[in-house]
Amino acid sequence: xxxxxxxxALGTMSGTSLDGVDAAVIxxxxxxxxxxxxxxxxAYSKDERRVLSAHxxxxxxxxxxxxxxxxxxAHLEVMRPFEGIDIxxxxxxxLAHDPRGRGTHQCGSGARLAQALGYPVAWDFRSHDVAMxxxxxxxxxxxxxxxxxxxxADAPLVFLNLGGVxxxxxxxxxxxxPADAGALLAFDTGPANAPMNDLMMARRGEPYDADGAxxxxxxxxxxxxxxxxxxxxxxxxxxxxxDRDAFAEWARDVAALxxxxxxxxxxxxxxxxxxxxxxxxxxQPAQVLVTGGGRRNKILMAGLxxxxxxxxxxxxxxxxxxxxLEAQAFAYLAVRxxxxxxxxxxxxxxxxxxxxxxxxxAPAV
Numbered sequence: 300x301x302x303x304x305x306x307x308a309l310g311t312m313s314g315t316s317l318d319g320v321d322a323a324v325i326x327x328x329x330x331x332x333x334x335x336x337x338x339x340x341x342a343y344s345k346d347e348r349r350v351l352s353a354h355x356x357x358x359x360x361x362x363x364x365x366x367x368x369x370x371x372x373a374h375l376e377v378m379r380p381f382e383g384i385d386i387x388x389x390x391x392x393x394l395a396h397d398p399r400g401r402g403t404h405q406c407g408s409g410a411r412l413a414q415a416l417g418y419p420v421a422w423d424f425r426s427h428d429v430a431m432x433x434x435x436x437x438x439x440x441x442x443x444x445x446x447x448x449x450x451x452a453d454a455p456l457v458f459l460n461l462g463g464v465x466x467x468x469x470x471x472x473x474x475x476x477p478a479d480a481g482a483l484l485a486f487d488t489g490p491a492n493a494p495m496n497d498l499m500m501a502r503r504g505e506p507y508d509a510d511g512a513x514x515x516x517x518x519x520x521x522x523x524x525x526x527x528x529x530x531x532x533x534x535x536x537x538x539x540x541x542d543r544d545a546f547a548e549w550a551r552d553v554a555a556l557x558x559x560x561x562x563x564x565x566x567x568x569x570x571x572x573x574x575x576x577x578x579x580x581x582x583q584p585a586q587v588l589v590t591g592g593g594r595r596n597k598i599l600m601a602g603l604x605x606x607x608x609x610x611x612x613x614x615x616x617x618x619x620x621x622x623x624l625e626a627q628a629f630a631y632l633a634v635r636x637x638x639x640x641x642x643x644x645x646x647x648x649x650x651x652x653x654x655x656x657x658x659x660x661a662p663a664v
Contacts, residue, residue, distance in 0.1 A: 301419065301637040305333050306385040310630025311374055313392045315463025315543040316492045316592060317351050318506060319343045322377045323623035324384070329634035332449045338623045341377035343369070348506070354406070355543060357394050363406050366394065370407040375415055386659075387412070388633030389422040390625075396436065396542040402426065403435045410660035417662050421633035424657040428643050433650030434540035437466040440485035440647045441635070442628035444470055444477035450617055454585035457577075458614070459603075461593025462625065463493035464541050465572055468647075469580045478641045478653035484581060485647040486537040489572030491593050493543050494550040495565045502558050511566060511598035517559030519567045523552060527568050533575045538649040569593065570602035577607060587611045590621040632657065 305328050312321045320343075324336030343351065347369045354366035370392045378387065389412055391405030409422025425435035443458045452472040460466050465488035474482035492507065495514070499505045508514055527549055532541070546568075553561050553568075586609055593599050594613040603611045614621045632642050636657035644653040 301386055301634070304328055306634060307336065307383055308386050308388065308630035308634050309378060309381050309384045310388040310626040310628060310633060311378065312390050312625040312629055313370060313373070314625065315393055316496055316507075317343060317348050317463070318496075318592070320373050320377050321623055321626040322381070323620070323626040323630060324381060325627050325630045327445075327631055327634055329631070329638050329640050330445070332445050332631070335620070335627070337381065338620065338626065339377050339380070340622065341373050343373065345504075347373065348500070351392060354394050358401060358404050359406075363394060366392065367406045367408070371411060374407065374412060378412070378416060384418050386418065386633050386637055387416065387420045388424070388629035388631075388636070389420050390424060390629050391422060393543065396540065398429045398434045398436075398540060403429050409658070413660040413662045419637065419659050419661045421636040421657045421659045424629070424632060424636070424642065427656035428648050428650050428654060431650050431654050433643055433648035433654070434538055435648060436540040437468070437485050437487060437647065438632060438642060439466070439625060439628040440468040440483050441477040441642060442631045443468040444483055445631060446619065447472040455582050457580065457584040457587045459488070459573060459587050459589050460625070461491040461569065461589060461591040461599065463491060463496070463543050465489055465491035465569060465593070467573070467576050469584060471581075478644045480646070481581070483644065483646045484537065484579065486539045486576070486579070487541040488576040489532065489541070489569065490546045490550070490565070491569050491591070494546065494553070495562055497550070498554060498558070498561055498565065507592070508562050508596070511562075511596035513559050514562035514566045514596070514598045517557070517561070517563030520553070520556060520560060520564045523549070523564055524567055524571065528571060528575070533572070537579045538647060540648070563598070566596065566598045567602065569599055570606050573603055574606045584609055588614045588617060588619075590614045590619070590624045594621050
């Protein structure tokens with residue numbers, strides 16, 4: 300049983316970009332953020348990324364033990380040095396996401412981690428939302444709402460996360476609770492870093508295009524971008540979510556270009572996705588705060604600044620850590636999970652009503 304009041308929570312995130320595991324500590328009661336603690340990062344090796352990539356699209360019955368071993372070992376390595384932890388949130392590694400079909404699959408066992416670490420671990424955050432009719436993603440919006448309160452925001456704002464897949468959270472900080480109608484709107488915007496990272500790994504054996512330097516030398520393909528804009532996802536109602544490889548067919552056509560032109564076109568598609576997404580927001584935000592690895596890509600940030608009708612800034616501009624925001628989110632959600640508080644709502648995942656989720660594994664005495 301988690302003690303009442305403020306606790307020290309450790310969150311982890313291994314995203315669809317397959318770069319590694321982020322781990323970060325926050326102090327919270329599951330409602331208010333009281334402070335931020337230490338953080339760390341453990342990169343996946345090329346061999347580990349190769350194993351995880353080979354398992355993308357697989358479900359538990361397809362045989363995922365090799366990927367599970369990689370994920371659990373990497374998480375334990377980065378989590379063990381943290382001290383004074385009351386509870387951890389373990390997201391696992393998403394291998395497949397099909398909320399209107401087979402469901403959602405994040406490999407890795409929170410129960411095994413709890414046993415190894417000696418404290419409770421909340422995990423399997425998405426399954427209940429999907430079972431209740433939601434998309435199961437994105438799940439960071441309730442944490443984004445808490446961050447807006449921590450920032451003492453007085454006007455609507457947007458968090459734009461550019462990880463493997465892009466997602467957007469629009470927030471009205473005048474609302475009292477993230478589950479309130481009108482407090483949030485959240486959905487996946489489109490591809491972000493994953494297609495660019497996959498191309499760099501396939502062509503050059505590098506995990507990503509550092510700072511967008513290679514993309515900056517390329518020319519966008521307007522015909523391919525025109526086809527991208529016509530893809531049916533962008534006309535779908537929100538909330539909505541994506542699998543990592545939902546745009547794989549289009550990305551394969553882009554891959555026929557030179558390295559630089561392909562990256563420039565993929566980067567432009569990320570910007571276009573964000574532009575299309577802003578049309579769904581209930582009101583114009585005062586600012587867009589960009590988090591995730593994409594905020595380091597100068598081509599993406601410059602394109603967003605040109606395309607959007609409000610200031611676009613990395614989250615560091617308001618004192619937050621864009622590398623650790625997702626990990627912090629799962630620390631926050633772990634406490635909410637343990638206390639039976641909602642993790643999602645109709646405005647974030649399309650679930651019929653606000654629901655809690657996840658399960659908490661305690662180490663054996």
